[in-house]
Amino acid sequence: MALRNIFLLVSIILCPIAGVHAQADNRLQWVLPPRADQIPLGIPSPNTLMYRQDGQTFALIAGNSSVVLPYDSLSHNTDAFWQIWKNGLSGIYHSEKGELIPPVYEHIAPVAQTPGCWAFVVKKYGMTAVANDRNRLVLPWREEGYGKLALVGDSILEYQIREISYVGRSGGAVADAVARKQKPPDFQRISSDRYVLAYVKNGQVRRDTFRAAESFVQDLALVRRDSLWGYLRRDGSWLIAPRFQAAQPFDALGHAVVKAKGRYGIVRRDGSYLVQPAFHFLKPVSLLHFEFKEGERIGVTDTLGNIVLAAGQYTEFTATGPKAFAARLADSLLLFRNDGWRIPIHQVKECSGDSFGDQFIVKKSFVETGGRPYTLSGVATSEGIWLIPPVLGGYLWQRPHFFIAGVNIHECCSVPGLDIDKNQLGKYLIFNRKGQPVLPYAVEATPFVENQPYGVFKLNNQFGLFTDLGPGLDPEYDELRLLPNGWIFARRGMSRGVLKWVE
16 A cells, blocks of 8 residues: 555656645745655655655655655765654665665664765774775774764775774775875964965975965965965966056956055966055955055945946945945945945945845835934835835845845835734744745744745744745644755644655
8 A cells, every 4th residue: 555655656746736725936846745644754865755654665756757665764865865763773865775774783873974984884893894885894893983074085084092994985904195185285384484385296295385365265275485475276386477556356257456565456366466466455245346445545446347336534434235235434334336336325334235136135224203213124225226115114124035034114114015013022024036025914933044045934823934925834734844956744633755856
């Protein structure tokens, strides 16, 4: 009976289920419709869901046939690896390769949380060993275990008993010199002004010494030799040899602020200048803008050295998203588009944007008839358009796909698309990034939202799902839990099911 049910489920996997609890967004699709006789197990991998039904354990793989597994329980570990249990003992199962290590150990754990991990720490009878992905011991049983376990390259394991040693994937010893050739070089700090980098060149280990060095980022590091800074590759070669009095790391566009001959400019990764050193001071405001200084005044230039905002009595500049920036003048903020156009929003007290889109939260100052000041929040764009008018008197925060606001609407105003009581302590409104309400009512407790275009809300002590387009699942569940890789666990009474977010 159980096997027949699983084949039925495979035929409908990742397809909308007619007649199963209402859902308005077809990107939310039932993979395991709620039933009382099934129990989802652990956290699913990107494409595989494990569950138990009628005393058997099943692997339900998207787009493939299902598999009946002879285990008591499973839990997703990393990538395609699953930890399995049978009769209280543990092993490792791979979604594509099947059982790698049978459940014969009291404890098992991967050496590294990486897709290509092949070494596993195993324990039994108070002893510790390390097995490979074919269940062969590469390090023998010891009461004390092993220290500093780490993978080096694709086939070497680093470990420590009294000193650092290395072993291969089949268990054979690996010479120190061989292993070090596969380890990415890094700086060793010898003293306050001496950093040493050891690397392999032409089969020989070489060492270079620097007065100062920063950590490698994407295999590139800022280093100082004598009094000048340069950019060093991890293999010991120079991207740009030392020639700057000061330098900053490259940003995501491959630009870096540097100082040469007493002036600041912007250099490219090939060593050529994007902006010649002509400024007395220069620091990044965003990927597209830099603060410069003229006497005691500051302004904004772009990545080509064009003046976007002339120097003035500003105190600081901040990015407010990918298309705008803010300049603080006295006790208020002036908002500007990236090309320097003044955004016509005035009396701004605070402004916060992010990198997810052309929307930012604005706190705007107002004065009551009697002269008492107050602030209200809203959401605007770099064109000066209000997506959510500045009528919110309380909590307002942003996520990649949503804005969440406390229900505290000023008595004079309203929010388009909502007809609710203006002040409801402890309740919240949910808007998408276009400023549109995704639910026509206030919800209880803070909605649970991460970085996905969906989240969980609570109403009348029941849980539902919302998406950036509107309702997802009605609030009729006792539990809704967001899991990695687009999976969502649902429970109503004794019935349990699992949904998948499918773009």
